[in-house]
C-alpha cells in the first residue's frame with residue numbers, strides 16, 4: 084500500500100505526511116427489483132451492485148461484495164429458474180419492431196452527437212459536471228445547494244447539446260463518442276440524485292442534509308415521514324414519478340446510530 | 344507548489360482500424376511531472392479534439408493497477424520502464440525534460456490492433472473459458488475453514504491469482520507467448536484443494552486453446568516475469584509444464 | 600498414439616522435445632570432452648582412445664544413431680520454434696527493451712544454435728568423416744588419428760573459427776542448461792539459482808575445454 088502511494092505521489096509516506104482526500108466511491112441505490120431480483124422489465128434480472136435492494140442508505144464495509152454473493156449464491160439460482168420454468172425463451176430476431184425502434188434511436192443519438200461540432204470537449208464538460216456534483220451533492224447537502232445544482236446540471240447539459248465536439252465517426256470504435264453517450268446518462272443520473280436528495284428532508288446514511296442534524300452534528304433521521312425507499316420512475320426528460328417502498332421492520336427496532 | 348513542467352516529444356502509434364496500416368505520429372507536449380502517463384494522454388486528446396482530430400485510442404478503466412486494461416509499450420517496455428506497475432500507475436516524474444518517448448500498442452498476432460493503441464485481448468477470455476468450471480457444493484453455506492490449506496500454499500495460489508490479465512507478458516515476450524498468463528491461471532487452481540477435480544483437464548484445454556489462438560512458444564527468456572506488473576513468477580510456468588505433462592499421463596479424457 | 604504426436608506438436612510438447620534432445624546432447628558433450636582430453640597426453644593416448652572406440656563399434660553405432668536423431672529433432676524443432684515464434688509477434692517493435700528484461704543468451708538461442716550447426720557440419724566433415732569413412736591423407740586409415748587433429752589445428756584460421764564456435768556453444772549451453780530444467784518443470788526457488796550456476800559452470804567448462812585443444816596445438820603444443 085505504501086509502495087503504491089509512493090509511485091503515485093513521489094513522496095515517501097514514512098517521511099512526509101500522507102495526503103488523503105475523500106473520493107466518491109459509488110452511489111447508493113440502483114435499479115428497482117422485486118423480491119426475486121427481477122426488474123420492472125419481465126425477465127430482466129438485476130443482481131449485485133446494479134440493483135437497489137440489499138443495502139440501505141449506506142454501504143457498510145464489505146456489504147457490497149456480500150450483496151453479490153447473496154444475490155448470486157442464494158437468490159438467483161432459484162428465482163431465475165422459477166421464471167424460466169414458466170417462460171419459453173425464443174430466438175430474439177433483429178427485425179422485431181422493438182429492436183428496430185431501439186436501433187434507430189441509437190443511430191439517431193449517434194448522428195445527433197456527431198453533428199453538433201461545437202467548441203468544448205466531452206472531457207471538459209464531464210469535469211464541469213463532476214465539479215458541480217462534488218460541490219453540492221457529496222456527503223453534506225443542503226436545500227439551496229441542491230436547487231442550485233439542478234439548475235447548473237441543466238445548464239451544462241444544454242451547453243453539451245449545443246457546444247460539444249466529437250471528432251471521428253460512428254462507423255468504427257470511437258472512444259470520444261462512447262464517453263459522450265455516458266455523459267448524457269450522467270446528466271440524467273446527476274439530476275435525479277440531486278432531486279432525490281432535495282426531496283428527502285432528513286439525514287440518513289450517506290445522505291447528510293445539513294439542515295437536519297443534532298446539536299452534536301450527528302445525522303437526524305425522520306422515520307415518521309421518510310421510512311421508505313424512493314423508487315423513481317422515468318417519465319420523460321427531467322421528469323420522474325416517485326414510488327414509495329415502505330420499510331417495515333418486524334424484529335429490529337429503528338434507533339439512532341451515533342458514531343461517537 | 345507547482346512543479347516545473349516537462350517538455351516531451353511523443354511518438355505515438357496511430358492506426359485507424361484493424362484493417363489499415365498504422366504509423367507513428369509525433370506530438371509535442373508540456374506536462375506536469377505529477378501527471379500520470381494516461382493523464383498526459385487525456386490532456387493531449389483534449390487538445391487534439393479541440394482541433395477536430397480524433398482522439399488517440401487507448402484502454403483504461405480502474406487507473407489503479409487492478410483491472411489490467413491499460414497496457415502500452417513505452418520506450419520498449421510493456422507498462423513503461425518501471426518494474427511492477429501498470430501503465431496507469433506510471434507518472435511523468437520518471438521521465439526527463441526534453442525526452443522523446445515512443446508509445447506502441449501491445450504487439451502480437453493474437454492481439455490484433457483495434458485502433459491506435461487499443462488491442463483486442465479477448466483471446467485471454469477464450470483461454471479462461473476453455474478452463475471451464477470448478478466443481479463446488481452449493482446450497483448450504485460452507486464452513487469457513489473446513490478444508491485445511493498450508494499457509495505457504497495458499498500464499499502461492501494468491502500470488503498466482505494476482506495476475507490481472509493485462510497481457511504484458513505476451514507483449515514483452517520475444518515469442519509473444521502467453522505462458523505466464525496461462526500458467527498463473529492454471530496455478531491458482533492447481534495449488535488449491537478446490538481446484539483438484541478438474542486439474543488436469545483444465546490445463547490440457549487451456550494450453551490447447553492458447554496454442555490454437557496463435558500465441559508463440561515459451562523459450563524461457565523470462566522477459567515476462569521482468570515486465571509483469573504483478574511480479575508473477577515463472578515458477579508458475581514450470582508448474583504448468585509439469586501439470587501439462589502429467590495431464591498427458593493422468594487425464595481421464597482421451598481426446599482433447 | 601495420436602495423442603502423443605498432438606502432445607509433441609503442442610507448444611509445451613515442442614519445448615519438451617527441445618529439452619529432452621538438448622539434455623541428451625548435454626550429456627554427450629561431457630563424454631566427448633572427457634575422451635578428447637587424451638589429446639593432451641600425446642599421440643599414443645589419443646590414438647588408443649579412438650581405436651578403443653573402434654573395438655566397441657556396434658555400441659558406438661547405436662549411440663551415433665540416437666545422437667543423430669537427437670540432433671535432427673533438436674535442430675528441426677529449434678528452427679521451427681524460431682520461425683513460428685517470429686510469426687506470433689507479427690509487427691515488430693520500433694523500440695525494443697529486451698536488453699533490460701532478458702539475457703542475451705536466452706534471446707539468441709536460434710543464432711547460437713545455427714552457428715553450432717554450421718560448426719557441426721564442418722566438424723563432422725573434418726574429423727568424423729576422416730576417422731570413419733575416408734581420409735584423403737591416409738592418416739586415419741593407419742590409425743594416425745592424432746596427426747589428423749594436429750594437421751587441422753595447425754591451420755590457424757581453422758583453429759580460430761573453432762574457438763569462436765566454442766564460444767557460441769558456451770552461450771547456447773549457458774541458457775540451455777537451466778532452460779531444460781525449467782521446461783521439465785523443475786524450477787523451485789530453493790534450488791533453481793544453483794541450477795543456473797551449475798549451468799554456467801558447465802557451459803564455461805565445455806567452451807574452454809573444447810577450445811583449449813585448438814589453442815594448445817596452435818601455440819605449438821604436442822610437438
Ligand SMILES: Cc1cc2nc3c(=O)[nH]c(=O)nc-3n(C[C@H](O)[C@H](O)[C@H](O)COP(=O)(O)OP(=O)(O)OC[C@H]3O[C@@H](n4cnc5c(N)ncnc54)[C@H](O)[C@@H]3O)c2cc1C
Nearest residue numbers: 108109130131132133134143144145146147148149150151
Ligand atoms: C475501488 C473500489 C473498492 C471497493 N472495495 C470494496 C470492499 O472492500 N468491500 C466490498 O464489499 N466492496 C467493495 N467495493 C464494491 C464491490 O467491489 C462491488 O460492489 C462489486 O464488485 C460489484 O459486483 P457486481 O458483480 O455486482 O458488479 P461488477 O463487478 O461491476 O460487474 C458488472 C459486470 O458487467 C459487465 N458489463 C457491463 N456492461 C455490460 C454490457 N453491456 N454487456 C455485458 N457485460 C457488461 C462488466 O464488464 C462487469 O464485468 C469496492 C468498489 C470499488 C470501485
Ligand code: HEM
Nearest residue numbers: 562617618621624625677708709712713716775778779782
Ligand atoms: C551440442 C550441441 C547442442 C546442445 C548441447 C544443445 C542444448 C540445448 C539445450 C539444453 C536447450 C534448452 C532446451 C529447453 O529450453 O528446454 C537448447 C535449446 C535450443 N537449441 Fe540447442 N543444443 C545444441 C545444438 C543446437 C543446434 C545445432 C541448434 C540449431 C539450430 C540448436 C538450437 C536450439 C534452439 C533454437 C533452442 C531454443 C529452443 C527453446 O528454448 O525452446 N541447438 N539447446
Ligand code: SF4
Nearest residue numbers: 506507509510512571
Ligand atoms: S502474468 Fe503478469 S503480465 Fe501476464 S497477464 Fe498476468 S499480470 Fe499481466
Ligand code: FES
Nearest residue numbers: 404406411413431
Ligand atoms: S487502468 Fe486498470 S490496471 Fe491500469
